Amino acid sequence: MKVLIDNILVNYNVFGQGDQDILLLHGWGSQGSSFDQWVLLLDQAKYRYIIPDLPGFGDSERPQEDWGIEDYAKHLTNFLQKLDSNPKIVLGHSMGGRIAIYLAANKMLKLHKLLLIGAHGFKDRSFSRKIKVVIAKLGKVSTSVMPVKVQEGLKRQYYQLIGSTDYLNTGSMKQIFLNIINQDLSTQATMIDIPTLLIYGSNDDQTPVSYGKQYNELIKDSVLKVIGGSGHYAFIDKPRMVAEIVREFIG
Secondary structure (H helix, E strand, C coil), X not given: CEEEECCEEEEEEEECCXXXXXXXXXXXXXXXXXXXXXXXXXXXXXXXXXXXXXXXXXXXXXXXXXXXXXXXXXXXXXXXXXXXXXXXXXXXXXXXXXXXXXXXXXXXXXXXXXXXXXXXXXXXXXXXXHHHXXXXXXXXXXXXXXXXXXXXXXXHHHHHHCCCHHHHCCHHHHHHHHHHHCCCCHHHHHCCCCCEEEEEECCCCCCXXXXXXXXXXXXXXXXEEEECCCCCCHHHHXXXXXXXXXXXXXX
């Protein structure tokens, strides 16, 4: 399904027939369909699951400007208003977790519970410095007489050195990516006053368990669950285990 929000054509899907809405937010480089199979393991009679493609991802149009977390949060409130939806629960994976934290901390939605899977949100200053060095080096590479294939190979090596395949795949979304990763949500996390479930994969090399432990300390009413043998997409690696934990939490 598609709807026009903020002059952006947004794609979304809805599962379940319940009268209580849950908003699910995907991560960077992903799309709403990443939840499609997993959400079927949750209660379909009690809840209705609203899953949009965030602008710039999946089949949703890119924002006309270079958004940050606040812009995505405001967009989602407009999206939900258009759908006449008032979710009491938000689940965010990775980047979606950042947005969910912002929504909850600033009380932009009347939430009762928050779920974060592999959420980031802590500014990595070393990463920002690496980005600047890489951009400088790439400037030299782009003006060199090296064959294009060689230049592209060097670019990939540089991105691998800074440890971000996300940045490698940003395309026209590069500035949006930088806007998002450069915002630290530590203060917002301390403002969250609703029960919060933190789920992290034991083998997650993008958002390690240490991030979950930090959020567990910052968010007063939170519980941390570590999913053994899973990576950044814990709900895909261990779908039934994660679904059981989520079902128990949301009731």
